[in-house]
Amino acid sequence: MANKTFTIPDIGNFDSVEVIEIHVKAGDSVKTDDALITLESEKASMDIPATFDGIVQELLLKVGDKVKQGDNILSYDIIGAKETKPAETKSSSTKPIEPTNNNDDAYDVVVLGSGPGGYTAAFRAADLGLKVALIERFSSIGGVCLNVGCIPSKALLHMAKVITEAEDASHHGIKFNKPEIDLEKIREWKNNDVVGKLTGGLSQMAGQRKVTVIEGYGKFTGSNSIDVEDKDKKTTKVNFNSAIIAVGSKPIVIPNTPDHANIIDSTGALEFKDIPERMLIVGGGIIGLEMGTVYDALGSKITVVELADGLIQGCDRDLVRPLQKRMEKRFESIHLNTKVVEIKADGDNLKVTFENKDGQFEDTFNKVLISVGRTPNGKLINAELAGVNVDDRGFINVDRQFKTNVPHIYAIGDVIGQPMLAHKATHEAKIAAEVIAGEKVEYQANVIPSVAYTDPEVAWVGVTENEAKQNNIEIEKSAFPWAASGRALSNNRTEGLTKLIFDKQTKRLIGAGIVGVNAGELIAEACMAIEMGADAQDIGLTIHPHPTLSESVAMASEVYEGTITDLFIRKR
Template sequence: MHQEIQSEVVIIGSGPAGYSAAFRCADLGLETVLIEHQERLGGVCLNVGCIPSKSLLHIAKIIKDASELSESGVFFNKPIIDIKKINNWKEKIIKKLTTGLSNMGEKRKVRIVQGKALFNTDHSVLVKNKKNDFTIFFKHAIIATGSKPIKIPSLPNEDNRIWNSTDALSLKSIPNRFLIIGGGIIGLEMATIYSALGSKVDIVDRFNAFLPSVDKDITDIYIKSIKKRFKLLLNTHVKSVEKSKDNDLIVKIAEENSDENVCCYDNILVAIGRSPNVDFLGLEKIGLKLNESGFIEINQQLKTNISHIYAIGDVTGFPMLAHKAVQQAHIAAEVISGKKHYFEPKVIPSVAYTDPEIAWVGLSEKEAENNDIDYEVSLFPWSASGRAHASNCTLGMTKLIFNKNTNKIIGGSIIGTNASELISEIGLAIEMGSDAEDISLTIHPHPTLSESISLASEVFQGTITDLLNLKKSLLN
């Protein structure tokens, strides 16, 4: 059956970008249709990405923390892993959140249409599902179709033992020997999960550094922390993957300027990045422009070259982050409603939810150098934190970067427990143009990990008492 729908705004995709845009449009009084080709709202992030990964990372951390408590005099038996129960628990979390989204959409009177969208014209889309097809006419459209995992064409991708991130998070099995190709955030998080669950994990990355946006002094701490849990092989790439007579995956791995190694694995995860989900939309039909990397070109109001069609989230390029997408969604909805708003954040924080966590925001040292900024680094090692000692997480550090001419904070990074919960203070300080004195004179509770931020500022100020004050002679 064919139906026609008239709407002020149509949003394609219901991930964090799409549902946030739909709900904000509805709150602003705009008649809104939300198109989603999956059965549930929430996109990759909620269903097969951010939320399930954090659920499994929580389990991984509990397992690791419990094993380390023996040093404090508390002993646990070796954990029993029940995959079925874990998946049921994970699914329960996802269902609760997706149901919440559906309820919020219903209460806001957002019309939800299931199916894949294809642009007919620059003012209409065709949507088909198993039962019906719809032509939806709109005044404004927002594209929020997200991204998909990149494959390596030379691998036998038809083999179901070669996984992408969605496969890995479905937790169908726990491989004895697990190879991860790609040392980015996804690869590192999956290594954290599967090594805790009992897999022997190797990560290979063809570059000489992982997390290239993060300063080396931070990543060096991470490498030290994971040595006993899994291997991270840099300057290394996979040359071939074949099946043995015993049906193992035989992988030839080559390190730069070195001989090949042949290893056997039960499963391989390809985590080399993601690409925009735009192929099925028919954008070429309406003349909507993509950049050289295949992402949709936008301006600061999230408008494409067709001014009444907007794009938000992963389809607009890096960084591919849900929190960036949500902010873009709000701006796009507000622009459609007539507000003169712009997407122009000073900084966007990033987090690797590994163990220990790594979080960073603003400029790194390398970026400050490339921008010819006269900067100074201020460090507070967690080995000097009472809370870190009490919580068994002394292998951490808080790092702040200040402009030496203005004393303003321009960047920061944290490695350690709950770094993801601490990084926002640094982001806020940068957004507000705070200087070192603003941060150091803000009284933080003690003993906490958050006070490491004010203490790092005190190091820069030369007022620190929790460490030796190396600036004392300069300030006298």
């Protein structure tokens, strides 16, 4: 036997982490990979595993202690086999990465951009045993989604839901006082308790995976190199064998819009500096309507202007209708088939000129949110110096393995085209990383779901009715109204609808749409059903829990099969 001391290994960028649990005691027999202790930072918790087979002699810390890398955990005696070093993650590749750069300091993979696609690609590549660098221009990992997009907006939408549900409770005989809004506390909660924990957790996992995070603005200087300029204008050259472009997108700016503090984009809306009395949202898409939902709940009078004839273009009208009906009751006004002709500063306010078929009209607002879509960042990284083709709009064309026209340079996420969604980017990221590591994989997903996290939520996946008509796809559909759902009735939210679309020939599910509370959670069942080639019987004969909103998917299938008993459908 040999007496040894076991210490805290590399735990990322943390120098004072609390011990919250100890899993062993003196005299215990321990095997490699057994959890010894659990640590918890403000961002995440983690187990520290043993790298030895032996017997614990003495614990050298206690619950509540603050520890860092190198601090002693326990002393132990080795039994039998020699002590092992912490395991290195080996690639399960069928073929090792083929270097295209003879520089010894080159990374196997450099990922440009650390959004959901970027950090996923970096982490997956590291897990496969590759030497990885992750370049991010901002100080925290996570990109738009985690910092100024998906995550903070959902935090605020949750807050808005609490407020509106309290208002609706008055219809059930429960009345609450008007909420007191503390913007500073809301910002602190959003930034620290939500965004900070997630981005901090990502930084920790980057350290655990030995991913080198380089802060600065990265641009290609050749087919195997990127220059990264930090905030002090200092440039670092990063060499690579393979690269993954994951630079995302940015909000579209309307030409000739004045530079005014109260004209904001989605990032500005999430900063939450104030609650304007009257707010105009230019664009009736998902992002604008989500922000409208938040500010409406907080007391702003919301006006929406949309150039097209309906909100959320691309989604079937029967799904949008319940949302629009509720918004028409809550919002000040919704102008469809209307364009913004001019926005002029009027002191702190903004005078806006609109135009529709009846002519021009004006109105004044305290704040204007421009939300008319996003444009890719493909033209901002000197991709042409690496030989990568970028089209006039900033998109980069790729194949099913996400290779660009330069075989060792890949692209994923918003920069390769619609839909610009985080869950699409993360799926693509794993494939790109695995291809680089030698795996024989390619993109094979059939569908990508879309969700508007409004109130009610709207979610759809696969073929829509509109798409079927445009492409002459023969379909059959069924729908279940939530007015017949016991759970929806008990929630007093009966405006919902679950619709399923089947291929007329194969009878398989090829599309679905749901509008109602938590539609974004419910759509996942339809996603899996489509991917698995399920038909109405497969779904309808699956026993769903009752009473739930999820059983509306089964009931819509029963409507299609003609076996529904929760509705009376007259036989033809």
